[in-house]
Amino acid sequence: KQEVTQIPAALSVPEGENLVLNCSFTDSAIYNLQWFRQDPGKGLTSLLLIQSSQREQTSGRLNASLDKSSGRSTLYIAASQPGDSATYLCAARTGGGNKLTFGTGTQLKVEL
Amino acid sequence: KAGVTQTPRYLIKTRGQQVTLSCSPISGHRSVSWYQQTPGQGLQFLFEYFSETQRNKGNFPGRFSGRQFSNSRSEMNVSTLELGDSALYLCASSLQGVDTGELFFGEGSRLTVL
Numbered sequence: 001k002q003e004v005t006q007i008p009a010a011l012s013v014p015e016g017e018n019l020v021l022n023c024s025f026t027d028s029a030i031y032n033l034q035w036f037r038q039d040p041g042k043g044l045t046s047l048l049l050i051q052s053s054q055r056e057q058t059s060g061r062l063n064a065s066l067d068k069s070s071g072r073s074t075l076y077i078a079a080s081q082p083g084d085s086a087t088y089l090c091a092a093r094t095g096g097g098n099k100l101t102f103g104t105g106t107q108l109k110v111e112l
Numbered sequence: 113k114a115g116v117t118q119t120p121r122y123l124i125k126t127r128g129q130q131v132t133l134s135c136s137p138i139s140g141h142r143s144v145s146w147y148q149q150t151p152g153q154g155l156q157f158l159f160e161y162f163s164e165t166q167r168n169k170g171n172f173p174g175r176f177s178g179r180q181f182s183n184s185r186s187e188m189n190v191s192t193l194e195l196g197d198s199a200l201y202l203c204a205s206s207l208q209g210v211d212t213g214e215l216f217f218g219e220g221s222r223l224t225v226l
Binding site: 034036041042043044045046049089091097098099100101102103104105 | 116
């Protein structure tokens with residue numbers, strides 16, 4: 001059974017700082033891993049999708065890496081801004097279909 | 113291009129009632145999956161539909177059911193509501209319906225059971 005863990009559970013940083021969010025998964029036989037952002041009371045916004053054959057993906061100030069052998073993914077946010085404040089979730093797809101196993105999220109606060 | 117649309121956004125029910133939630137996927141997407149989000153359990157997979165067929169099912173009781181129509185729109189139903197069913201129910205759609213497609217989520221339907 002796939003289990004996904006995210007550390008830290010909460011993080012507070014000053015504006016402008018570069019930061020790394022961590023995601024660990026127990027079953028390395030994943031099809032892909034997707035990072036999401038969730039604002040309070042809202043749905044999920046897809047940030048990056050990394051296929052199992054890829055090592056990293058980049059979108060603007062975001063960079064996500066994937067190391068299947070160690071069961072880890074990281075989300076790097078460069079030059080953080082207050083608008084980045086949200087909960088960040090990673091989700092692993094294991095097995096057939098679109099069943100995702102989600103981590104518990106990292107709640108990020110970027111302060112002025 | 114419209115995103116995933118879920119209705120209703122908010123609803124309040126009492127124990128024992130039943131509820132139906134609706135999800136319209138992104139145009140052209142054929143796979144729809146449903147998730148339950150609660151503070152205690154986080155995000156949990158309910159079920160997935162592709163071309164009107166249930167492809168996957170999570171570990172939820174039979175009170176939770178769903179279906180998909182020929183236009184890919186999906187509904188989920190919860191019967192005999194319990195207090196613990198209070199949650200944000202999220203729908204996601206995917207273009208390819210295979211194992212590598214990106215999932216796009218709606219804003220969710222927040223259900224409160226009194």
